[in-house]
Amino acid sequence: MNFKPRDIVDQILPHRTPAQNQAKAYAPANIALCKYWGKRNETLKLPLTGSLSVSLAELGTHMQCRIAETDRLEINGQMQAADSKAFRRLFSFLELFREPGTHFHIQSTNTIPMAAGLASSASAFASAVNCLNLLYGWELSDRSRSILSRIGSGSASRSICAGFVEWYCGEQPNGMDSYAEALDETWPAFRIGILCLSDAEKAVSSGVGMQRTMDTAVLYQSWPTQVARDLPLLRRSIQDKDFECLGKTAEQNAMAMHATMIAAWPPILYWKPESIRTLHRVQQLRAEGVAVYATMDAGPNVKLVFLEPSQSDVQSAFPEMQVVQPFGSTCQD
Numbered sequence: 001m002n003f004k005p006r007d008i009v010d011q012i013l014p015h016r017t018p019a020q021n022q023a024k025a026y027a028p029a030n031i032a033l034c035k036y037w038g039k040r041n042e043t044l045k046l047p048l049t050g051s052l053s054v055s056l057a058e059l060g061t062h063m064q065c066r067i068a069e070t071d072r073l074e075i076n077g078q079m080q081a082a083d084s085k086a087f088r089r090l091f092s093f094l095e096l097f098r099e100p101g102t103h104f105h106i107q108s109t110n111t112i113p114m115a116a117g118l119a120s121s122a123s124a125f126a127s128a129v130n131c132l133n134l135l136y137g138w139e140l141s142d143r144s145r146s147i148l149s150r151i152g153s154g155s156a157s158r159s160i161c162a163g164f165v166e167w168y169c170g171e172q173p174n175g176m177d178s179y180a181e182a183l184d185e186t187w188p189a190f191r192i193g194i195l196c197l198s199d200a201e202k203a204v205s206s207g208v209g210m211q212r213t214m215d216t217a218v219l220y221q222s223w224p225t226q227v228a229r230d231l232p233l234l235r236r237s238i239q240d241k242d243f244e245c246l247g248k249t250a251e252q253n254a255m256a257m258h259a260t261m262i263a264a265w266p267p268i269l270y271w272k273p274e275s276i277r278t279l280h281r282v283q284q285l286r287a288e289g290v291a292v293y294a295t296m297d298a299g300p301n302v303k304l305v306f307l308e309p310s311q312s313d314v315q316s317a318f319p320e321m322q323v324v325q326p327f328g329s330t331c332q333d
C-alpha cells in the first residue's frame with residue numbers, strides 16, 4: 001500500500017477539535033553528526049539510513065498559533081506573502097492537521113541566525129507540531145510528535161528532543177518505526193561553534209539535492225556503508241566521552257556526504273572559498289594540538305565541534321563564531 005501523509009496523521013491524531021484559541025511552543029534546531037542524506041520514501045520523508053544529531057538548545061524556533069479568519073504567517077515580525085515558498089510549505093503541512101475552514105495566524109521567531117541561511121526547516125516543523133499539540137490538546141508522545149514533524153521535513157524528527165538524538169531509519173512502509181529519540185547521555189563540556197560564512201539563499205534545497213545525488217551519483221552507493229560504520233562509532237564515542245573519535249567520525253561523515261553530492265550530475269557544490277578556508281584552518285588548528293572538528297550541511301556554512309577546554313583557542317581562530325552549549329552551562333556530568 002502507498003501510504004499518504006494524511007493516512008499517517010489520521011492514525012496518530014485523537015481528534016481535530018481545538019482545545020484553545022492559541023498556543024505557543026518551541027523547538028531547537030539540530031546539527032547532524034551522522035547525516036541524513038537520501039530517502040526511501042519521498043512523500044513520507046522516510047530516510048534510507050539512520051542519523052544522529054545534537055540539538056542546539058536555545059537556538060531554534062518559537063512559534064505561536066492563533067485560530068484566525070484567514071491564514072497568515074509572520075516570520076521574525078515580517079508578514080509572508082501567501083504565494084511565498086515558506087508560506088506554501090508550512091500551510092500545506094498544517095492542512096494535514098486541521099478541519100477544512102479552520103485558519104491560523106502563525107507568528108514564528110527564529111533565534112538561529114536566519115540571514116545566514118542556518119535556520120533549518122527542522123526547528124520550524126517541530127515547533128509547529130509542538131504548537132498544534134497544545135492548541136488541540138492532543139497530549140501526543142515524543143515519538144508521535146517526531147513522526148509528525150518528520151512528514152514536514154526529515155531532519156525535524158530530531159528537533160523534538162534535546163541533547164544527542166538518534167533518528168531510526170525504520171523499515172515499515174507506513175514509517176511508524178522511523179522516529180527520533182534522545183540518547184540517554186549528556187556531555188556538559190560539548191560545544192558547537194556556528195560560523196555564518198554566507199547569507200546567499202542556497203540554489204539547491206536539501207530535498208532536491210539528496211534526490212539528485214541518489215539518482216545520479218554512483219558514489220552514493222557507498223553512503224549506507226559509511227553510515228553503518230559511523231552510527232555505532234558515534235554512539236560509542238558519546239557513551240565513552242571519546243571526543244577524538246566523535247570529532248573524526250562527524251567530520252569524515254560530513255565530507256563523505258559532500259563527496260556524494262559533488263559526484264552527482266549536475267554537481268552540487270555548496271562550498272564557497274570561505275568554507276574551504278575554514279576547513280583548512282580547522283586542520284591547521286588540529287595540527288597545533290587543538291581538538292576541533294568541522295561539519296557542513298546543505299550549504300556553505302561550517303559548524304565546529306569542540307570541548308569547553310579548547311573554546312578560547314577556537315574562539316581566537318574564529319572570533320565571529322557563535323558558541324552553543326547543547327547541555328547548558330549548569331549541567332553536571
Ligand code: DP6
Pocket residue numbers: 031032034035036037045051121152153154155156206207208297298
Ligand atoms: C544535509 O530535513 O532539510 O541537513 O526531509 O527533504 O525536508 P527534507 O530534508 P532536510 O535535510 C537535511 C539534510 C542535511 C543533513 C541532516 O540534517 O541530517
